[in-house]
Amino acid sequence: MSINHAILGILSWKPATGYELKKIFVESSIMYWSGNNNQIYKSLSHLLNEGLVGSEVVHQDGSPSKKIYTITDAGVKSLKEWVSSTPELPEIKNTFLVQFAWADLLSDQELNDLILSYEIELKAHLIMEKEIARRTLHNPDRNPREKAIWELISENIVSSYDQELKWVQEVRRRLLEDNNNGRKIYELPN
Amino acid sequence: MSINHAILGILSWKPATGYELKKIFVESSIMYWSGNNNQIYKSLSHLLNEGLVGSEVVHQDGSPSKKIYTITDAGVKSLKEWVSSTPELPEIKNTFLVQFAWADLLSDQELNDLILSYEIELKAHLIMEKEIARRTLHNPDRNPREKAIWELISENIVSSYDQELKWVQEVRRRLLEDNNNGRKIYELPN
DNA sequence: TGTCTCATGTAAGGGGTTACATGATTCC
DNA sequence: GGAATCATGTAACCCCTTACATGAGACA
Numbered sequence: 001m002s003i004n005h006a007i008l009g010i011l012s013w014k015p016a017t018g019y020e021l022k023k024i025f026v027e028s029s030i031m032y033w034s035g036n037n038n039q040i041y042k043s044l045s046h047l048l049n050e051g052l053v054g055s056e057v058v059h060q061d062g063s064p065s066k067k068i069y070t071i072t073d074a075g076v077k078s079l080k081e082w083v084s085s086t087p088e089l090p091e092i093k094n095t096f097l098v099q100f101a102w103a104d105l106l107s108d109q110e111l112n113d114l115i116l117s118y119e120i121e122l123k124a125h126l127i128m129e130k131e132i133a134r135r136t137l138h139n140p141d142r143n144p145r146e147k148a149i150w151e152l153i154s155e156n157i158v159s160s161y162d163q164e165l166k167w168v169q170e171v172r173r174r175l176l177e178d179n180n181n182g183r184k185i186y187e188l189p190n
Numbered sequence: 191m192s193i194n195h196a197i198l199g200i201l202s203w204k205p206a207t208g209y210e211l212k213k214i215f216v217e218s219s220i221m222y223w224s225g226n227n228n229q230i231y232k233s234l235s236h237l238l239n240e241g242l243v244g245s246e247v248v249h250q251d252g253s254p255s256k257k258i259y260t261i262t263d264a265g266v267k268s269l270k271e272w273v274s275s276t277p278e279l280p281e282i283k284n285t286f287l288v289q290f291a292w293a294d295l296l297s298d299q300e301l302n303d304l305i306l307s308y309e310i311e312l313k314a315h316l317i318m319e320k321e322i323a324r325r326t327l328h329n330p331d332r333n334p335r336e337k338a339i340w341e342l343i344s345e346n347i348v349s350s351y352d353q354e355l356k357w358v359q360e361v362r363r364r365l366l367e368d369n370n371n372g373r374k375i376y377e378l379p380n
Numbered sequence: 381t382g383t384c385t386c387a388t389g390t391a392a393g394g395g396g397t398t399a400c401a402t403g404a405t406t407c408c
Numbered sequence: 409g410g411a412a413t414c415a416t417g418t419a420a421c422c423c424c425t426t427a428c429a430t431g432a433g434a435c436a
Contacts, residue, residue: 002422002423003423003424005288006288009288009291009292012295017386017388018388018389019386019387019388030284030287030288030291031288033281033283033423033424033425034423034424036424036426037388037389037390038389038390038391038425038426039424041388041389041390042389060386060387061432062386062432062433062434063385063386063387063432063433064386064387064388064430064431064432065387065388066386066387067387067388079292079295080296082289083289083292083293083295083296083304084296084300084303084304085289086307086311087285087286087289087304087308087311088285088286089286089311089312089315090282090283090284090285090286090354091223091281091282091283091284091285092280092281092282092283092347092350093223093281093282093283094220094280094281094346095277095278095280095281096277096278096279096280097220097343097346097347098196098199098220098221099273099275099277100339100342100343101199101220101339101340101343102199102202102269102273104333104335104336104339105202105269105270105273106270106273106274113274114273114274114277117276117277118277121276121277125279143294145294148364148365149290149293149294149365150291152290152357152360152361152364152365153287153290153291155357156287156354156357157282157287159353159357160282160350160353160354163349163353164280164346164350167342167345167346167349170342171342174342175338175339175342192394193395193396207414207416208415208416208417209413209414209415209416223396223397224395224396226396226397226398227416227417227418228396228397228398228417228418228419229395229396229397231416231417231418232417250414250415251404252404252405252406252414253404253405253413253414253415254402254403254404254414254415254416255415255416256415256416257415381436382436383434383435383436384433384434384435384436385432385433385434385435386431386432386434387430387431387432388429388430389428389429389430390427390428390429391426391427391428391429392425392426392427393424393425393426394423394424394425394426395422395423395424395425396421396423396424397420397422397423398419398420398421398422399418399419399420399421400417400418400419400420401416401417401418401419402415402417403414403415404413404414404415405412405413405414406411406412406413406414407411407412407413408409408410408411408412
């Protein structure tokens with residue numbers, strides 16, 4: 001998938017400017033990548049060339065002029081085609097796991113610090129995701145089917161970070177617990 | 191993190207050629223991205239310039255000559271620094287969720303097909319990941335701490351795909367179950 | 381005075397993919 | 409005869425990030 005599809009999707013809700021699209025991307029949990037000017041403005045002019053969106057320039061006094069983009073029938077058709085195309089697997093790029101893979105280079109103290117800082121970041125992020133989910137859920141313009149869909153999307157995101165947090169806590173428990181009194185240093189699983 | 195760190199990590203186990211590195215990347219679950227020639231050979235010549243690896247050309251008859259890369263002391267130092275640096279959050283780019291966000295454009299039949307094809311892909315991938323995990327685990331060259339680390343890494347990966355599979359099954363249950371007999375169409379959670 | 385919001389864009393560069401090129405040997 | 413393995417590399421091209429440029433009005 002590319003940013004083009006995501007933009008068509010957002011424009012299928014309502015017309016928007018590049019600036020508004022950017023805000024939606026940045027605040028989104030599922031499309032947070034792509035939230036930068038370069039791609040958005042490039043993609044918009046590309047979609048315009050392809051006839052998938054139309055644009056109208058609106059002059060304002062006080063603020064700069066803006067270009068409002070609207071999805072065309074061809075755009076809706078292209079969006080629907082993409083939505084029903086065979087999905088890809090999620091791409092999980094967890095660089096902490098790569099660091100952790102060579103964590104035996106570290107002392108117990110350094111390893112503890114590493115795990116702890118990951119845990120702290122995860123906790124903060126999880127709170128943020130829950131807040132985004134909470135805000136996303138009460139949107140009155142949705143039919144019951146759409147409501148169910150967005151509920152499931154939020155559950156997916158929150159539970160993935162939640163699971164990662166549980167995992168890192170398990171890591172700490174297994175690798176570091178009782179290191180100081182020397183009873184069971186590396187407790188292995190059943 | 192960049193591919194440079196991952197290459198240094200692999201070379202910290204034992205010297206290797208670009209070709210061997212590529213195989214390790216491709217077969218790996220945590221570094222499967224980056225398994226392409228372009229990056230590997232570029233990165234190797236960059237690491238060589240920086241003095242983090244050394245190389246030795248070995249001529250063979252029957253096969254092409256190869257360059258065996260070895261990590262230097264500076265390389266080990268740089269690796270250790272990176273390993274103990276503050277970790278990043280995982281980057282999850284789940285394009286299925288973006289498709290799913292606009293799934294209300296689809297009929298029940300089309301939505302069912304979409305969900306089912308995602309489920310099938312996930313199942314196949316999960317089997318593969320479990321197989322990789324199984325093979326990864328019995329490595330005799332590891333001390334107890336390293337064993338525990340790799341066990342935890344495998345658990346992380348398998349459980350993340352496992353959870354995704356459970357989620358998609360829950361999606362199907364909530365959105366599509368009993369659609370045909372019309373009793374409860376979109377059952378909402380408690 | 382400085383920062384924030386609105387608003388559109390460009391420049392430079394890193395990261396990553398797919399495909400191609402070469403060429404001998406081995407296996408089916 | 410065709411594909412796979414070993415082995416190094418290049419070319420063209422997306423995707424994506426960070427930073428910069430411009431410029432008015434609002435707010436502290």
